[in-house]
Amino acid sequence: MKISFLIHTIYGIGGTIRTTLNLAEELADRHEVEIVSVFRHRDIPLFDIDPRVTVVPLVDTRPSSPTNEKEHPLLLQPAEYFPRNEARYKEYGKLTDERVRAHYATAGSDADVVIGTRPGLSAYVAQFAPTGAVLIGQEHMTHHHHKTALRKEMYAHLDALDAYVTVSEGDARVWRERMPLPATRVLAIPNSVPEPPVAPSDVSGKTVVAAGRLSPEKQYHVLIDAFAKVVKAHPDWDLRIYGWGTERDKLLARIEELGLYNSVRLMGPHSPIEPEWAKGAIAASTSRHESFGMTLVEAMRCGLPVVSTDCDYGPREILADGEDGILVPVGDADAVATALLTLIDDEELRRKMGAAALRNARRFHPARVAEQYEELFGELRTAAAQRAEAGGYAPVADCVVEPDGAVTVTLAGPRRDGLHLACVRTDDRTDDHRFPFDAEGRATVPADAVFHEGIWEGSVELPGSGRRVRITTRSIDQRGAMRARERVTGGVRTLIPYPSKPKKQLLLRSWVRPVHAEAADVQVSRGEITVSGELIGAAPAPDAPTLIVRRRGRGSVDLTYPGTWLGDGRFRFTFPAAGPAAHQTAANQWWDLLVRYAPGAEPVRLARVLDDIVDKGPVFGYPATRLRKKRPYALLRIAARRLRGLPQQYVRVRPAYADTNDLLVNVADVPVK
Structure with a gap:
C-alpha cells in the first residue's frame, strides 16, 4: 500500500511535523510511504527522517537557493483551491494549487491513501487526490480553535473525505455534534510518541521541566507564578522551560519581577527533547488549550509524573488523575503550586506516579497508533470505492x-x-x-x-x-x-x-x-425617505407605529420616528435623511430599519421577502439624497476643517437591501474631487 502525507513543511519543528514523522516511519515497516512537503524553506530538515520515507518538496522557498520560488508570479497570485479563511492562506497561491494537483495527477503518485495534515491541506486532498484513494484529513487543532467562517468553508471538503481524524475523543465528539458529516467517518486516533533513546528518569532530582512554544495559550506565566510559591518552600528546586516563541521577553520580565532568576531558566529549543525530560523529576503543563498534549506523553515516556491543567481536550484523555499525574484547573497558579509541592514533598508518591506514567504511556507507541490507522485504511477501502462511484x-x-x-x-x-x-x-x-x-x-x-x-x-x-x-x-x-x-x-x-x-x-x-414588516414602496425626495409596507402576524395597536433607525456596529444609536397606519395593517413612515447623517461616525455606515407596531412590542425588521427575488440588493436600486456635511466624524477631519481652501464635503444617504433582504439605509462620504 502506498501512503502519502501532505504537510505544510517537513523541514521545520513542531508537533504536527513530529507526529507525522513518527507515524510515517512506523508505517514504512510495511508500506511505501511518502511525505509531500508543500514548502521547502531550509536545506536539511530539523528532525531526522527515516531513509525509507520519500520526501517530495513542491515549492522551494530557501533564501539562498538558486531555484528559490518565493517571488514566483503564480505564488504571488491568490490560491483558488486553498480555503480563504485558513490561517496560512496568504502563504499559498496558484503555484501551490498547481504543484499539489500535478503531483497527485502524475502516474507516479498512485497513492492508495492520502492524508492531509491541516485544514487547507485536507481541502487539497479532497480536491486533488487520486480517484479511488482513501482520503483522510487530520485535525491537529480543535473544532473550537477554528473560526466559524473556516468551518463553513471546509464543510464541502470534509464531506468529500472518507475520514476526519482528531487527536482526542472529546474533540471528535464536538465535530460530530456540531458538523454532521453523513458519509465521512469522524473519529479520534491519538498522536504517537516513540520510545525515548535515553533511560527513564529516576525522579530523584530537583528539577521541574516544561516544554512547548513560548506562546500565550501555554500560559507559562501561571507556571512561573506557581513556582514562586514552590521556591519559598524548596529553594533548592529549579524550573526549566524549553521552547521558543513570542512570549520570551514577557516571561523573562516576570521571572525578574518575582526574583526567580536563580531558580527559573528559559532553556530555548532542544531537539531531541527526551534527554532534557530525563533530567527532571516532575513535568508540568499550564496550557489554556491543548488539542492533544505531545509534551505530556513525551514526559511520561521518560518516566515523569505530570502536573497539568485540565484543559480541552488532550490532558484528561492522556493522564489518569492521581495515578500518573495530577490535573488542576486552568489558570490557577495556587492549584499548580499545590500539586507540585505534593509531588516534591512525597518522593515515594513521585516514584509511584513516574512508574505508572512510564507504563501507561506505552499505549501511545507508534506501533499501536499505526495499527489503528491501518485498521482504518482497511475499513475505508469500501467507502473509497463508493465515493469513487459517487464521483462519477x-x-x-x-x-x-x-x-x-x-x-x-x-x-x-x-x-x-x-x-x-x-x-x-x-x-x-x-x-x-x-x-x-x-x-x-x-x-x-x-x-x-x-x-x-x-x-x-x-x-x-x-x-x-x-x-x-x-x-x-x-x-x-x-x-x-x-x-x-x-x-x-x-x-x-x-x-x-x-x-x-x-x-x-x-x-x-x-x-x-412569526411577526414581519413587509416593505413595499420606497421613495427618496427632498432629503426625506418614505417607506410603506404591511404588518403581518400581529394586530396593529391603535397608537401610531414607530420606525427605529438603528446604527450598526459599536456605539449603536437608535433614532425614532412616528408613522401612520393606513388600514389593514398597512403603514407608512417618513424620516429625514439628515437624521442618520448627523450621527455618522465613519466614512461608510449602515443603519437597520425596524418597526415597533405596539407599545412595548419587540421591534421587527423591515424586509421584502414575499416574492420570487432571492437577492434584492442588485435588483432594487434606489436613488440617494446628497447632504452637505455639517460636521466631521473624526478628529483628523476636525483639524482639517480649520484649514482654508478645502472644498465642501458631502454625505450620501441611500436605502438599499442587505443580502438577507432586510431594508437598510447607507450613509457614506461623497469623495472630494
Missing part, C-alpha cells in the same frame, strides 16, 4: 415552486433507486432534512416543512454510503414564489430555490418570521 455521479435537476409553496425537485437523466433529496442549513449543519425521490426521480419539499431561516444546500444522498453529491440546477421555476403573499396565514414562512454562482448548484433560501 453528477445529478442535474429542475426545480419548481408550486402554487401552495411546496418545492419539487426532479432529477434529469437515468433514474436510480434509493436516492434522497438532502437539505442542510449552511450555518448549522445539524439542521438537516431528507426527502425521498420517487420512481420518476421527483422529490417534494412540502409547503409546511420546517426550514429555519437561512440558506440551505441541496444534495442527492446516495443509498448505503450516505454520501451526498451537490445538485446542479438546469432550470428553476420560481413563479409559485410570486404568490407568497396569498399564502400568508399568521406569520411569514417561504422557501425559494435558486442557483449558486457560478456553479449553479441548488440552494434554497428560507425566511421564517
Whole structure:
C-alpha cells in the first residue's frame, strides 16, 4: 500500500511535523510511504527522517537557493483551491494549487491513501487526490480553535473525505455534534510518541521541566507564578522551560519581577527533547488549550509524573488523575503550586506516579497508533470505492415552486433507486432534512416543512454510503414564489430555490418570521425617505407605529420616528435623511430599519421577502439624497476643517437591501474631487 502525507513543511519543528514523522516511519515497516512537503524553506530538515520515507518538496522557498520560488508570479497570485479563511492562506497561491494537483495527477503518485495534515491541506486532498484513494484529513487543532467562517468553508471538503481524524475523543465528539458529516467517518486516533533513546528518569532530582512554544495559550506565566510559591518552600528546586516563541521577553520580565532568576531558566529549543525530560523529576503543563498534549506523553515516556491543567481536550484523555499525574484547573497558579509541592514533598508518591506514567504511556507507541490507522485504511477501502462511484455521479435537476409553496425537485437523466433529496442549513449543519425521490426521480419539499431561516444546500444522498453529491440546477421555476403573499396565514414562512454562482448548484433560501414588516414602496425626495409596507402576524395597536433607525456596529444609536397606519395593517413612515447623517461616525455606515407596531412590542425588521427575488440588493436600486456635511466624524477631519481652501464635503444617504433582504439605509462620504 502506498501512503502519502501532505504537510505544510517537513523541514521545520513542531508537533504536527513530529507526529507525522513518527507515524510515517512506523508505517514504512510495511508500506511505501511518502511525505509531500508543500514548502521547502531550509536545506536539511530539523528532525531526522527515516531513509525509507520519500520526501517530495513542491515549492522551494530557501533564501539562498538558486531555484528559490518565493517571488514566483503564480505564488504571488491568490490560491483558488486553498480555503480563504485558513490561517496560512496568504502563504499559498496558484503555484501551490498547481504543484499539489500535478503531483497527485502524475502516474507516479498512485497513492492508495492520502492524508492531509491541516485544514487547507485536507481541502487539497479532497480536491486533488487520486480517484479511488482513501482520503483522510487530520485535525491537529480543535473544532473550537477554528473560526466559524473556516468551518463553513471546509464543510464541502470534509464531506468529500472518507475520514476526519482528531487527536482526542472529546474533540471528535464536538465535530460530530456540531458538523454532521453523513458519509465521512469522524473519529479520534491519538498522536504517537516513540520510545525515548535515553533511560527513564529516576525522579530523584530537583528539577521541574516544561516544554512547548513560548506562546500565550501555554500560559507559562501561571507556571512561573506557581513556582514562586514552590521556591519559598524548596529553594533548592529549579524550573526549566524549553521552547521558543513570542512570549520570551514577557516571561523573562516576570521571572525578574518575582526574583526567580536563580531558580527559573528559559532553556530555548532542544531537539531531541527526551534527554532534557530525563533530567527532571516532575513535568508540568499550564496550557489554556491543548488539542492533544505531545509534551505530556513525551514526559511520561521518560518516566515523569505530570502536573497539568485540565484543559480541552488532550490532558484528561492522556493522564489518569492521581495515578500518573495530577490535573488542576486552568489558570490557577495556587492549584499548580499545590500539586507540585505534593509531588516534591512525597518522593515515594513521585516514584509511584513516574512508574505508572512510564507504563501507561506505552499505549501511545507508534506501533499501536499505526495499527489503528491501518485498521482504518482497511475499513475505508469500501467507502473509497463508493465515493469513487459517487464521483462519477453528477445529478442535474429542475426545480419548481408550486402554487401552495411546496418545492419539487426532479432529477434529469437515468433514474436510480434509493436516492434522497438532502437539505442542510449552511450555518448549522445539524439542521438537516431528507426527502425521498420517487420512481420518476421527483422529490417534494412540502409547503409546511420546517426550514429555519437561512440558506440551505441541496444534495442527492446516495443509498448505503450516505454520501451526498451537490445538485446542479438546469432550470428553476420560481413563479409559485410570486404568490407568497396569498399564502400568508399568521406569520411569514417561504422557501425559494435558486442557483449558486457560478456553479449553479441548488440552494434554497428560507425566511421564517412569526411577526414581519413587509416593505413595499420606497421613495427618496427632498432629503426625506418614505417607506410603506404591511404588518403581518400581529394586530396593529391603535397608537401610531414607530420606525427605529438603528446604527450598526459599536456605539449603536437608535433614532425614532412616528408613522401612520393606513388600514389593514398597512403603514407608512417618513424620516429625514439628515437624521442618520448627523450621527455618522465613519466614512461608510449602515443603519437597520425596524418597526415597533405596539407599545412595548419587540421591534421587527423591515424586509421584502414575499416574492420570487432571492437577492434584492442588485435588483432594487434606489436613488440617494446628497447632504452637505455639517460636521466631521473624526478628529483628523476636525483639524482639517480649520484649514482654508478645502472644498465642501458631502454625505450620501441611500436605502438599499442587505443580502438577507432586510431594508437598510447607507450613509457614506461623497469623495472630494
